[in-house]
Amino acid sequence: MSDWIEACTADDIDEEDVMRFDHEGRTFAIYRSPDDEFFATDGLCTHEHIHLADGLVMDDIIECPKHNGRFNYKTGQAKGAPVCVNLRTYPVKVEAGKVLIQLSQ
Amino acid sequence: MDAILPAARDYSLIGRDSQRAVETGLAAAEWYHTDVSRKEMKELMRRDDGPAIRDTAIWLSSMVVLAVLGVVLWGSIWCVPFFLAYGVLYGSASDSRWHECGHGTAFKTRWMNDAVYQIACFMIMRNPVTWRWSHARHHTDTVIVGRDPEIAVMRPPDLLRLVLNFFGILDAWHAVVDMLRNAAGFVSAEEKTFIPEQEQPKAVRIARIWLAIYIATIALALYMGSILPLVLIGLPRLYGAWHHVLTGLLQHGGLADNVVDHRLNSRTVLMNPVSRFIYWNMNYHVEHHMFPMVPYHALPRLHAMIRHDLPAPNPGILDGYREMLPAFLRQLRNEDYYLRRELPLTAKPYRDEFHGEAARAATQ
Known part of the structure; x- marks a missing residue:
């Protein structure tokens, strides 16, 4: 069963940036890539309890604002120390200017 | 100000204070940050x-x-x-x-x-x-006793060790x-x-x-x-080694431990250009700890942006030592003594619920 949740509008996020989205006690990070695609991952770094939405987006990488942990936000892949565990990703679609993420995956 | 702790500090990463820091929530805590807009922070964090x-x-x-x-x-x-x-x-x-x-x-x-x-x-x-990895921990648990592996001056200070390390x-x-x-x-x-x-x-x-x-x-x-x-x-x-010890001791020396506000446990010192080149602007140490992803070359800009919310920086290395050394000497007699940094009127106050007497009492 699909469970698409409206996270924000497309205009809420600048290109090559990220924003935080909280839903039912969980926190997510919504990304807009330099080529204007949207992605979503869990909102907390897998290294420690730090919100990735305060981090820096460079191309397809999100850097954690605390320890420089780096993930490919498109795949969730951890890119090296101090992060060793991949980030969970979620399907995203944009409809009528709204960014929707699928949480039932 | 004299804090009250029940026993000598245990700096071992697998000892009593380490366990206590985890139990009381001091470990991996949420730290205070000065408000900086996302746009400004992105500009400051930009790599070059x-x-x-x-x-x-x-x-x-x-x-x-x-x-x-x-x-x-x-x-x-x-x-x-x-x-x-x-x-x-x-x-x-x-x-x-x-x-x-x-x-x-x-x-x-x-x-x-x-x-x-x-x-x-x-x-x-x-x-x-x-x-x-040790430095990642230092940023997670800055000067948290039993958690931070990079505490340069433990209490009571070992002054001979400090001199030898110059x-x-x-x-x-x-x-x-x-x-x-x-x-x-x-x-x-x-x-x-x-x-x-x-x-x-x-x-x-x-x-x-x-x-x-x-x-x-x-x-x-x-x-x-x-x-x-x-x-x-x-x-x-x-x-x-002497220059990195000279500047490095000022980072946290004589200041509070077991707090979750870098304004209380870190020191910003204005320095001459030569020392800043050698030290790569780490004299802006409160700023660095508060926002570790801001590159060294952007720290002076960050300092100018948030100084209203920080204790006044020490105007030089000598001034920093005039403040720090007496605190070390006093900690020889009372290891709970520390320098409490005064905030300007424009700053948000320290959150005493996290590191005032109530919090200290909770750790006992």
């Missing part, structure tokens, strides 16, 4: 290769020139000033380069960060794997012991608390490479019948 390429070229080329002059003048008194300057670039500037490149913020280009990180780690004799003596000794232990394939129980298991073999591999370099250097010195190779590689960690 230019400043670090310029500074690294100056740093390494200066070392080459000074080393050549020192070698040419070897045997005369005139080699001394060149080696002293070379030593500071080797044994002190490497500290800040290790640090900044470890954060991955110095350069925009990843391999440049990694290359300078490895070179600087070798010079400062800090295993690049071990210290990457010449790198104890640090280098421990670094050699750690290198030999790691090279033999052993990772200590404390190291295992912050280095993930899959990373530990890397620490061993690096230690073995370094050991080979030092053995080759000693062999060359024996072959030449001269200490010169060691004056160039290894010994500068001793005779050039």
Whole structure:
């Protein structure tokens, strides 16, 4: 069963940036890539309890604002120390200017 | 202000205070941050290769020139000033380069960060794997007793140790012991608390490479019948360490521990341009801890942006020591004493619910 949740509008996020989205006690990070695609991952770094939405987006990488942990936000892949565990990703679609993420995956 | 703690601090990472920090929520806590808009923070965090390429070229080329002059003048008194300057670039500037490149913020280009990180780690004799992880912990649990592996001045202060470290003596000794232990394939129980298991073999591999370099250097010195190779590689960690200790002690010395606000446990000191070059702007230390992803070259801008919310910086190194040394002496008699930094009227107040008497009482 699909469970698409409206996270924000497309205009809420600048290109090559990220924003935080909280839903039912969980926190997510919504990304807009330099080529204007949207992605979503869990909102907390897998290294420690730090919100990735305060981090820096460079191309397809999100850097954690605390320890420089780096993930490919498109795949969730951890890119090296101090992060060793991949980030969970979620399907995203944009409809009528709204960014929707699928949480039932 | 005198805080109240029930017993002497236990700085072991596997000891009583470590467990207490976890139980009371001091470990991996949420820290205070000055409000900075997302737009401004993105601009501050933006990476740029230019400043670090310029500074690294100056740093390494200066070392080459000074080393050549020192070698040419070897045997005369005139080699001394060149080696002293070379030593500071080797044994002190490497500290800040290790640090900044470890954060991955110095350069925009990843391999440049990694290359300078490895070179600087070798010079400062800090295993690049071990210290990457220990520094991550230092930022998670800054000056949290039993959690932070990088507390330079524990309470009560060991003043002899501090003096010896101006010449790198104890640090280098421990670094050699750690290198030999790691090279033999052993990772200590404390190291295992912050280095993930899959990373530990890397620490061993690096230690073995370094050991080979030092053995080759000693062999060359024996072959030449001269200490010169060691004056160039290894010994500068001793005779050039004084500047990084001089500046590094000011980072947290004499300030609060077991708090979750970097304004209370870190010190910003305004410094001369030469020291700032050697130290890569880490004199803006409150700012660095509050926002560690801001590159060193952007810290003066960050300082200007948030100074309204921070304690006034010390106007110089000497002023910092005038404040810090009496606090060390007082901590010899009362290890709970610390300097509480006053905030300007424009600042948001300290959250005493997290580190006032109530919080301290909760830790007892």
